[in-house]
Amino acid sequence: MSTRGANFLHKWISNNVPETAKADVISIDELTHKLIAEAKALGIKSDEIGEEVDSLYRTILDAIVHFDQGLPE
Helix, strand or coil: CHHHHHHHHHHHHHHHHHCCCCCCHHHHHHHHHHHHHHHHHHHCHHHHCCCCCCHHHHHHHHHHHHHCCCCCC
């Protein structure tokens, strides 16, 4: 993952994945599409973001689950 891609991903998740986000397929898919669209608007290719993560979907899911105080990490 490029430094620019990694920085964008971490900042984007911090600013766009609310603590109240639901860990369902539709919500995560919408957030994934939003992330890719906003990266593209800034000239960041999805390859720059996703090179070293298993998947953007899984990364966003992990961020949502991490926020949920009731679930084990």
